[in-house]
Amino acid sequence: MIILMACSDGGRHGAPEAAEPQAPAGAEGPADSGAAAVGIKSIALDSATRAAAKEFWTEERMRQAKPLEPPTVTEEELQRLLLAPATGESVERTIEGSPGPKGTANAAASTTTGTPTQADVNSIPFSSGGKLFVTETNGDLFTCTAEFVGSNRVLMTAAHCVTDGKGSWYANLNFVRGYDLGGGQTIGLGCISVPPAYFEHGDKGYDYAFIYTDEDSEGGWLGFKTDVPFSSWSSIGYPEADGDGESMYQVNGTKGTVGARTVEMLGGSMGAGSTGGAWIADIQSNKTETGNYAIGLNAYRTTSANEFSPRFNEETYDLLLQVMDNECNQE
Structure with missing residues (x-):
């Protein structure tokens, strides 16, 4: 039986209620909450x-699942994102990550810029x-990247990995933390939230x-910062x-063009399969209290192949807090 659950945002925003989505065609998917919050x-x-x-x-x-190609944007679309007015306060917000589970080694970031190197999924922050x-609405199977952020019960990924952006959710979502040639911790998903x-x-x-x-990460979680500091x-x-x-894999890059709604990463595009992967700043080889912050994610590219992320702001922070509070309650 599918149980419909109402989701609330606690009155933090004033936007109109989103329209009811359609069920994925040709595939069994989860039921929509039916009461999308503002x-x-x-x-x-x-x-x-x-x-x-x-x-x-x-x-x-x-x-069989194919690594998902990141969306591309035209120069016209990019300019719209760069010149769009800010939609949230330009205030740096911070949530600290975990120091890592007992017995987990710490991993230093690669020192090579622009060249992907394999990451150790048994070491923080990569764990x-x-x-x-x-499963897409057309039945195709694909993969993205996701990571725990802000909590041992909250994953972050790209919205295009969970919805078609046209009012329909994807189906059969399942996450394997620490996947490496198979294996890893399989974790079920309880509530999916997007703007x-x-x-x-x-x-x-x-x-x-x-x-x-629906269960805790055994590999810790990343911190979170807004406003790309x-x-x-x-x-x-x-x-x-x-x-x-x-x-x-991990790849190092530097800050490129920054707009109110988007941020560019120079030299850090890894292409299909990496979409949804976090941009991790201040990687600490021996994390204690600070460091290992998610400040963006692999979301889309231009023809130049540089990677872009939405600019995390007050709205992003607010959405993360709501999910951390499990405001879309599950049974």
Whole structure:
């Protein structure tokens, strides 16, 4: 039985309620909450749906799933994002990450800029990430990257990894933390939340999603910062071009053009499969209290192949807090 759950944003925003999505065609998917809150569009997955998704992803289907190509934008679209007015306060907000579980080694960032190197998924901060398996509305199987951010129960990924941006959710979502040539911690997803502007219109300035999981991360979680307060960072992902999408890679890059709605990463594009992977700044080899912040994510590219992320702002922070509070309650 599918259980419909109402989702609330606690009155933090004043945008109109998002329209009701359509069920994925030709595939069994979760039921929409039916009462998308102002400023947040969420879908709750009941226990039967979560169990079905885990059962759906056999080893054979995991091998068949194709790394998702990141969306591309035209120069005209990019200019719109760069010149668009700010939609949230330009205030730096911070949530600290975990120091890592007991017995987990710490990993230093690669010192090579622009060249992907394999990341150790058994070491923080990379142990927070993993591979997201999804079924599109047309039935195609694909993979993205996701990671725990702000909490041991909240995943971050790109919105285009969970919805088509036209009012429909994708189906059979399942996450494997620490995936490396198979294996890892399989984690069910309880509630998926995205900004209504992306869910209804595919607005790339809002191409991020936060997901409340049904169990804790055993690999820790990343911190979170808004307003891109760093000049360089590393991005992570499961790129098809490196490791055939079967292992996590990291690549270093630097801050490029910054607009009110978008941020450019120079020299850090890894292509298909890496979409949804976090931009991690201030990587600490021996993290104690600070460092390892998610400040953006792999969301889309231009023809120049540089990577872009929505600019995390007060709206992003607010959405993350709502998901951390599990305001879209699950059974």
